[in-house]
Amino acid sequence: MSGCSETEAVVAHVLKLDALRCDAIVANDIDTLEKIIADDFVYTHASGLVDTKETYMATRRSGSVKFTKLAREDIKVRVFHSLVVFLTGRLRSWLSTGQTQKVNYHRFTAVWTKVAEDWRIVSFEATNIVDTKTDIRVGKEAAADSVTQ
Numbered sequence: 001m002s003g004c005s006e007t008e009a010v011v012a013h014v015l016k017l018d019a020l021r022c023d024a025i026v027a028n029d030i031d032t033l034e035k036i037i038a039d040d041f042v043y044t045h046a047s048g049l050v051d052t053k054e055t056y057m058a059t060r061r062s063g064s065v066k067f068t069k070l071a072r073e074d075i076k077v078r079v080f081h082s083l084v085v086f087l088t089g090r091l092r093s094w095l096s097t098g099q100t101q102k103v104n105y106h107r108f109t110a111v112w113t114k115v116a117e118d119w120r121i122v123s124f125e126a127t128n129i130v131d132t133k134t135d136i137r138v139g140k141e142a143a144a145d146s147v148t149q
Contacts, residue, residue: 011077014085014112014119021121022070030061038113038120046106046126069094072108085112085119091126105129 017036024032034057041053051059059065075089087110094103104126111123 006082007079010079010082010085014087015075015077017112017119018072018087018110018121022072025060026067026070028060028063028066030057033057033060036120038115038122040122041120042123044123044125046104046128065095065097067093067095083114086110087112090129 020032021036023029024036037053037056039053041056043051043056045051071092073090073092075087078086087108089108091106091108092103093106095101106126106128108127109123109125110121112119113122
């Protein structure tokens with residue numbers, strides 16, 4: 001990898017995988033999600049609900065929650081010994097549950113680790129952004145989204 005350090009290559013690869021994860025959630029691409037989510041995956045929702053890979057994938061398969069768009073912003077990346085990568089940032093998700101449509105605003109932490117020869121997401125945690133006025137970019141978009149959704 002000429003001109004690219006090992007850390008830079010890891011960052012690029014994990015960011016690509018995380019974008020693929022988001023695309024797979026929107027497309028409800030179960031096969032892709034199965035491949036990139038680690039068997040010991042833990043997802044702590046903003047509500048405090050905790051999913052394992054098994055329970056998370058059951059929800060994805062059921063179609064009870066449908067995402068129409070995910071937008072990640074302000075992503076920060078930390079790499080530890082080329083074995084663990086932490087992604088933090090903001091996430092907006094447009095989704096529907098039954099007849100209810102909404103837009104969620106979260107801060108998130110995603111943890112990726114090297115498993116065998118590739119990377120898998122092992123943990124995801126979301127925290128609600130309650131007062132979107134404290135975050136100017138999200139606040140302006142929140143007002144626009146509430147009108148267009």
